[in-house]
Every structure is written in C-alpha cells, then in structure tokens.
Amino acid sequence: RKEVEQDPGPFNVPEGATVAFNCTYSNSASQSFFWYRQDCRKEPKLLMSVYSSGNEDGRFTAQLNRASQYISLLIRDSKLSDSATYLCVVNNVRNTGFQKLVFGTGTRLLVSP
Amino acid sequence: NAGVTQTPKFQVLKTGQSMTLQCAQDMNHEYMSWYRQDPGMGLRLIHYSVGAGITDQGEVPNGYNVSRSTTEDFPLRLLSAAPSQTSVYFCASSRTGGGIVRETQYFGPGTRLLVL
Numbered sequence: 001r002k003e004v005e006q007d008p009g010p011f012n013v014p015e016g017a018t019v020a021f022n023c024t025y026s027n028s029a030s031q032s033f034f035w036y037r038q039d040c041r042k043e044p045k046l047l048m049s050v051y052s053s054g055n056e057d058g059r060f061t062a063q064l065n066r067a068s069q070y071i072s073l074l075i076r077d078s079k080l081s082d083s084a085t086y087l088c089v090v091n092n093v094r095n096t097g098f099q100k101l102v103f104g105t106g107t108r109l110l111v112s113p
Numbered sequence: 114n115a116g117v118t119q120t121p122k123f124q125v126l127k128t129g130q131s132m133t134l135q136c137a138q139d140m141n142h143e144y145m146s147w148y149r150q151d152p153g154m155g156l157r158l159i160h161y162s163v164g165a166g167i168t169d170q171g172e173v174p175n176g177y178n179v180s181r182s183t184t185e186d187f188p189l190r191l192l193s194a195a196p197s198q199t200s201v202y203f204c205a206s207s208r209t210g211g212g213i214v215r216e217t218q219y220f221g222p223g224t225r226l227l228v229l
Contacts, residue, residue, distance in 0.1 A: 008153075036218075043203055043220035044156070087156070089218075100171060101146070101218060105155030 001026055006088050006104035013111055017078045021107045023071045023088030032091035033064055035073050037084045038106065044087055047073075078111045085109070114139050119204050119221035126194040126228045134189040134224050136204030142219075144207045145187040146171070147179065149200040150223075156203065162187055194228045201225050 006023045013019045025033075033050035048055065050062040050071050061074040071088055088104035120135045138145065146161035148171075158171030162181040176198060178190040187206075191198060204221040 034218075043223055044218075045220070046217040100158055100161055100169075102158070103148070103156035105153065 002104075003027060003092065003102045004088055004090055004104040006107045008105060008107060010108040010110050013078050013109070015078055015080060015111055015113055017111075018074065018076045019078060019109065020075075021073045021086055021088075021109075023073075023104055023107075025069050025071070025088075025090045025102075027090070027092045027102075028066075028069060030090040030092055033062075033071050034089040034101075035060075035062055035071075036087040036089055036103075038087055039084050044103075047086070075109075078109075080111050080113065083109055083111045116140065117204055117206055117219050117221035119202075119224050121224060122222065123225050124227070126191075126226065128195060128228060130194050132191050132194065134191070134202055134204075134226075136187045136189065136221060137185050138187075138206040138219070139185065140206065140208075140219065141184060142206035142208050143184070144218075145181065146205050146218075147177070147187070147189045148203045148205065149173065149198075150203060151200050159189065159202075191226075196228045199226060199228045 004025050035047040036044040037047045038044040048057050050064045052064050054063045059076045063072045085106040085108045087106045090102050117138045143164045147159040148156040150156050157173050159177050160179040162168045165181050165184050168179050202224045205218045207218045
C-alpha cells in the first residue's frame with residue numbers, strides 16, 4: 001500500500017464549479033499535512049497546510065480526519081487558473097527520529113470555460 | 114533572497130558518466146531534500162538532510178550520494194548514470210520547528226536529466 005494515495009483524475013469541471021479531492025495516508029503517526037499545487041513543468045508550491053480543526057483560505061478549504069486517515073481539499077467557484085495538479089503531502093517520523101515528507105502522486109484538475 | 118537554486122536546468126549524460134546536481138538555499142533552512150519526479154510516480158524522496166553533516170536515505174537512494182558540509186548547499190551525485198535515472202530532479206528546503214517539518218517546503222526550479 002502506498003503511504004499516500006490520491007485519485008490521479010483528471011477532474012474536468014466548468015468554471016464556477018465546486019470540486020473536492022481526497023487523499024488517504026497509511027501512517028497513523030504522521031504529524032503534519034499539506035496540499036501543494038504543481039503547474040505543468042514547474043516546481044510544486046505550497047497551497048495550504050492542513051490543521052486538525054480544518055482551515056480555509058479564500059476559496060480553498062482543507063480538512064483532516066485523523067481517525068479515518070484522510071485529508072480533503074475543497075475548491076469553490078473554480079477559476080481557469082486553478083487548473084493544475086494538486087499534491088497531498090504528509091510528514092512521517094521514522095524510527096531514527098528523522099522525518100520525511102511523503103508526496104502523493106497528485107490529482108489533476110482541469111477547469112474549462 | 115534567491116530562495117532555492119538548482120544547476121544545471123538541463124543535462125544529457127551517457128550511461129556510466131557521473132555528475133553532480135547542485136542545490137543551494139539562502140534562507141538558513143535546516144531541512145533539505147532531493148526528489149525525483151517521474152510520470153505516474155509522483156515525487157519520490159532520494160535523500161534528505163536535517164542539518165549540516167546529517168543525511169539520511171529516502172525511498173530511492175540507490176545510485177545517488179549526498180553530503181551536507183554547509184547549511185546552504187546540498188549536492189546530489191550520480192555515481193554512474195543509468196537510463197533509469199532519466200527524470201526531473203527537485204531540491205527543496207524548509208525550516209523545522211521542534212524537529213518537525215511543519216512549514217513550507219520551498220522547491221528549486223528542477224533539473225531535467227536525460228541519460229542515454
């Protein structure tokens with residue numbers, strides 16, 4: 001089982017639509033959670049961190065469910081500029097005490113006019 | 114601040130050649146890491162470092178070496194290039210709080226490597 005799993009998509013939605021992505025993770029000891037955005041042939045960039053209480057940033061809302069070990073991202077009022085790949089990221093602490101960030105393969109979103 | 118810089122942007126190697134991918138950051142970040150990204154595989158961690166002199170292996174370390182002699186630099190060495198190492202390589206850095214990466218990972222622009 002992959003440490004972080006996402007539906008690769010693509011999700012094709014019209015402008016103005018609401019779209020949601022889910023991500024599941026396997027390590028219950030994971031401590032930090034993030035959503036990153038990656039545009040074609042570019043580097044990933046942080047979209048938002050995900051907190052246990054849920055958090056919102058403009059049109060974007062992130063939720064964390066520790067019991068079920070999944071993270072969600074909701075995008076409201078989709079814009080053409082939202083077209084990108086969205087990466088789910090979790091932080092795993094190894095038995096050495098070191099930690100590593102594990103990236104999902106990403107969910108591709110295409111917003112059409 | 115330049116952020117995270119990577120050189121070169123593009124590289125073509127022949128099988129068996131060695132090379133070093135350079136990565137530098139000017140944000141005084143403790144945590145640095147190298148990833149490779151392949152179609153359908155997502156970003157996979159090669160090696161990472163939690164500070165100068167401290168490195169550890171990620172998911173796919175074979176064929177790569179790293180060292181961290183300074184906080185700023187984290188070079189990735191390909192010992193003997195193979196076609197399977199054709200990929201896009203990203204370097205990233207971040208601060209750590211209490212030893213935990215809770216903050217933004219800043220990525221470099223990537224190095225596109227083709228091994229023939």
